[in-house]
Amino acid sequence: MRPDTLGVIGLGAIGGSVAWRAASAGVRVIGYSNVPREGVTAARLGALHDVATSVRQLVHAADLIVLAAPPGANLDLLARWGEVVAGRGALLTDVTSVKRPIIELATRHGLARCFAGSHPFAGTHVQGFAAARTDLLRGAVVYVTAVPDGEDAAREVADFWESVFEAQVVRLDAAVHDERLARTSHLPQAVASALASALARQSRRGVSFGPGARDMTRLAAGSVDMWRDLLLLNRAAVLDAIEEFECEVGTLRRALEDGDPDGLASWLAVGARWRRAMD
Amino acid sequence: MRPDTLGVIGLGAIGGSVAWRAASAGVRVIGYSNVPREGVTAARLGALHDVATSVRQLVHAADLIVLAAPPGANLDLLARWGEVVAGRGALLTDVTSVKRPIIELATRHGLARCFAGSHPFAGTHVQGFAAARTDLLRGAVVYVTAVPDGEDAAREVADFWESVFEAQVVRLDAAVHDERLARTSHLPQAVASALASALARQSRRGVSFGPGARDMTRLAAGSVDMWRDLLLLNRAAVLDAIEEFECEVGTLRRALEDGDPDGLASWLAVGARWRRAMD
Numbered sequence: 001m002r003p004d005t006l007g008v009i010g011l012g013a014i015g016g017s018v019a020w021r022a023a024s025a026g027v028r029v030i031g032y033s034n035v036p037r038e039g040v041t042a043a044r045l046g047a048l049h050d051v052a053t054s055v056r057q058l059v060h061a062a063d064l065i066v067l068a069a070p071p072g073a074n075l076d077l078l079a080r081w082g083e084v085v086a087g088r089g090a091l092l093t094d095v096t097s098v099k100r101p102i103i104e105l106a107t108r109h110g111l112a113r114c115f116a117g118s119h120p121f122a123g124t125h126v127q128g129f130a131a132a133r134t135d136l137l138r139g140a141v142v143y144v145t146a147v148p149d150g151e152d153a154a155r156e157v158a159d160f161w162e163s164v165f166e167a168q169v170v171r172l173d174a175a176v177h178d179e180r181l182a183r184t185s186h187l188p189q190a191v192a193s194a195l196a197s198a199l200a201r202q203s204r205r206g207v208s209f210g211p212g213a214r215d216m217t218r219l220a221a222g223s224v225d226m227w228r229d230l231l232l233l234n235r236a237a238v239l240d241a242i243e244e245f246e247c248e249v250g251t252l253r254r255a256l257e258d259g260d261p262d263g264l265a266s267w268l269a270v271g272a273r274w275r276r277a278m279d
Numbered sequence: 280m281r282p283d284t285l286g287v288i289g290l291g292a293i294g295g296s297v298a299w300r301a302a303s304a305g306v307r308v309i310g311y312s313n314v315p316r317e318g319v320t321a322a323r324l325g326a327l328h329d330v331a332t333s334v335r336q337l338v339h340a341a342d343l344i345v346l347a348a349p350p351g352a353n354l355d356l357l358a359r360w361g362e363v364v365a366g367r368g369a370l371l372t373d374v375t376s377v378k379r380p381i382i383e384l385a386t387r388h389g390l391a392r393c394f395a396g397s398h399p400f401a402g403t404h405v406q407g408f409a410a411a412r413t414d415l416l417r418g419a420v421v422y423v424t425a426v427p428d429g430e431d432a433a434r435e436v437a438d439f440w441e442s443v444f445e446a447q448v449v450r451l452d453a454a455v456h457d458e459r460l461a462r463t464s465h466l467p468q469a470v471a472s473a474l475a476s477a478l479a480r481q482s483r484r485g486v487s488f489g490p491g492a493r494d495m496t497r498l499a500a501g502s503v504d505m506w507r508d509l510l511l512l513n514r515a516a517v518l519d520a521i522e523e524f525e526c527e528v529g530t531l532r533r534a535l536e537d538g539d540p541d542g543l544a545s546w547l548a549v550g551a552r553w554r555r556a557m558d
Contacts, residue, residue, distance in 0.1 A: 194527040196550030220550035246475040271475030271499035
């Protein structure tokens with residue numbers, strides 16, 4: 001679908017970019033942020049046509065609503081407003097990078113007709129509307145997950161991403177999505193934070209860090225609240241991924257303890273081969 | 280010192296960049312690589328004035344020799360040629376990112392008058408002369424470590440980096456250097472390889488990795504042989520650093536197992552605060 005009026009709740013890097021791109025593509029966009037100056041900035045720059053003064057006002061004015069608040073808040077918003085949206089015959093989606101909890105919530109609340117989950121696979125560790133870009137999501141991979149019996153809503157939501165964002169929509173079961181993202185996104189984030197913590201506890205003044213250490217910890221600068229929510233919402237899959245990672249670190253540690261050059265080289269070669277193939 | 284003739288053994292990213300910058304600064308440079316086409320390319324691009332056909336020829340022609348071969352090869356070269364260089368009254372340094380083994384070797388061979396260790400703190404995961412740049416080391420931090428009673432040689436070597444590379448020389452004891460680098464460089468490398476290995480063993484066709492996962496594994500594409508040598512040469516300090524890192528991963532795992540949002544948030548905040556302060 002191409003909505004007449006798109007409503008975006010949460011105007012951070014992702015929500016702001018959704019609004020901005022849609023407004024640039026000629027869709028009327030209204031936005032709401034609980035940080036009022038984000039809405040003012042977004043409107044001044046042309047990412048919004050109107051700033052809603054409340055979620056209620058936005059929910060009653062839009063025919064497609066994108067929940068782009070922090071992960072926990074998106075769940076609360078769906079629980080509170082889902083039935084109102086359903087009653088109006090409008091549609092809802094979200095942009096959270098964990099899909100099972102919100103799909104389960106939508107199922108429990110009987111929202112199959114009005115809700116499908118989305119996860120645009122793009123991001124930045126910079127927070128707020130300042131990190132929004134008109135083209136951040138253009139051509140991005142967007143995962144779309146349906147509620148059971150929610151095929152029609154999922155088709156409409158997928159069409160929104162394709163028609164307005166030229167997105168590559170990938171339809172995925174919520175559990176498969178969350179297991180996959182535990183590896184491709186949540187584990188790298190957890191590892192960056194663990195490395196940053198280890199270096200933080202060690203580092204003394206005057207120590208130089210090169211581009212390697214900087215790149216390896218960049219993600220750790222991201223939103224603490226968002227990552228607390230995401231890691232907990234996906235904790236079973238994240239714990240599995242952490243266990244697999246700890247097993248690799250253990251293999252490395254034993255090769256070093258044993259002073260085993262061949263074992264170390266063949267272990268290093270696994271990651272090197274995989275990573276070189278990515279470029 | 281500003282050498283009349285600089286000899287560079289090993290023409291990869293670092294050795295090639297040493298040669299190229301020195302040649303650009305008007306120093307006569309001869310080079311040797313056991314990959315002959317690297318020498319030909321370097322000479323054609325103006326990074327070298329002459330290609331030596333053997334290490335012996337180079338050692339007899341230069342008044343400062345930079346060992347820029349892989350870490351293990353630099354140790355072998357110092358053991359084989361150190362006394363020849365000392366007999367000629369010339370100077371030697373190396374560019375290995377682990378300093379204790381080569382300082383211990385130079386001490387055992389009585390090379391205090393002719394050798395000091397160097398470690399230009401710059402690099403790239405791309406290998407070979409193709410990754411060399413005239414300005415890769417310009418203005419870089421260069422660690423210089425002296426052999427006991429080797430103060431004169433260390434001063435000459437430090438002066439070489441300052442005068443030809445405008446480097447920021449940091450004089451450091453070899454053991455302190457190696458403990459520091461275990462955290463700032465070798466641990467990030469080990470973590471990148473462990474993450475790449477974990478993802479390699481999981482990944483199926485069609486799975487998308489975003490910029491976060493790409494950045495977090497970029498280092499894993501580096502030279503397997505070089506990193507095998509470096510991690511083993513610095514293994515005591517690297518094992519300590521890995522243990523500290525495993526401890527952080529364990530803290531995260533327990534916070535997730537316990538479903539502890541406050542513990543998780545305060546743990547994430549340690550790394551976030553440290554990393555944000557770096558930018």
